[in-house]
Amino acid sequence: MAANREFFNEIINNIDDIFGQSQPVSFKANPIFKTEQGKYLADSLADPLIKALTEIANKRPKDPVAYLTGYLQNFMGERKPAVLVEKKRNGNTLANANSKLTNSRPAADFIEPDARSMNEDDEDGALAAQQLEERDEHGQSMLHFACARSHRRGALYTLIEESRIDLTYRDELYRTARDVALQANQPNNAVEIDRFIIAQAVLGDLEYFEQLALQGYDHILDIEDESGKVIMDVATERQHDTLVGFFNNLRTLEETREELHQTIRDKNMERLKELTAAPNAKWLIKTKNYYGRTALHIAVLKESEEMVQHLVQLSPEALKVTDNLERTVLHYALGTNFCESVSRILIQNGAKRTAKDLKGRQPSYYFINKADILRLQEEEDESR
Structure with a gap:
């Protein structure tokens, strides 16, 4: 668990670099990853995860979680030898070295790793995606760590947007990441969180706000956009009637x-x-x-x-x-x-x-x- 915290901290300390430049960042040389646990995290997650986050920030896909999973699957696939099954050439089938495989599968030019390998890739991708959502034993997520530090404008917003990390997580002192930001005298971080929530109101994402309410998030109706407009008015102006009704009843x-x-x-x-x-x-x-x-x-x-x-x-x-x-x-x-x-x-x-x-x-x-x-x-x- 301590290694996870160090891993989070190292990424948080470099948020501005990750989301502010086009070149991937490598942390393998950092002393944190000299420990046995740290070295394991560095070897298995650090480089591919940072490269993936960098590419997501640059390309801004519609579904960043799916993109992250696909990126990591491709990364793992490149490390595993592809399986050549059989190939047709001039109407003749080249026999595969494994006769059972040749007899049991249809002809194909090229098949990526087999089912078991693909399952392993799925697990690896899911593990990397989970790393962004993972919390330590004190209930703190990556966002809690990030909110205790200052960042370049927009970097924290981008982290939230691309990772879709849960804003409602409370640590053992019952603090959300927003609470941590204010206690750490980092009001700009709280503003970035509010700005992300306002953006969901602009989109009219009712389900998102239902989840915030279900999880007991306590800063919904009181937040404002950069012009001082409350979230209710933001939803009303964009004629998201269902969301406005939810706000009225909240x-x-x-x-x-x-x-x-x-x-x-x-x-x-x-x-x-x-x-x-x-x-x-x-x-x-x-x-x-x-x-x-x-x-x-x-x-x-x-x-x-x-x-x-x-x-x-x-x-x-x-x-x-x-x-x-x-x-x-x-x-x-x-x-x-x-x-x-x-x-x-x-x-x-x-x-x-x-x-x-x-x-x-x-x-x-x-x-x-x-x-x-x-x-x-x-x-x-x-x-x-």
């Missing part, structure tokens, strides 16, 4: 979510049933608050078997929703002092015992080491 949704969470803290079962009788009950149960927790997370922390049962029945999908450090509700349940009955409900409804959080811990870890979960219970008590 404040009410957020207030209802907070009321639901407070109702659970107060253990008011009657009011809980009233709030979850609404058509958008599933959304209310799955959406996260400032702490990255859902209604089900809070019900587990409050050790309310009745409330947990009710929420799981309405939205079993909430069992898979993780908090800011990717802990599931089962991670929480096994860390409480009265875990048996609640854990049984969760497991019977599909909660995975093998799910790992950002620290690589399965739920059973918290059955023995309860301190972290007990601290979360204290936070919820203080939120009443």
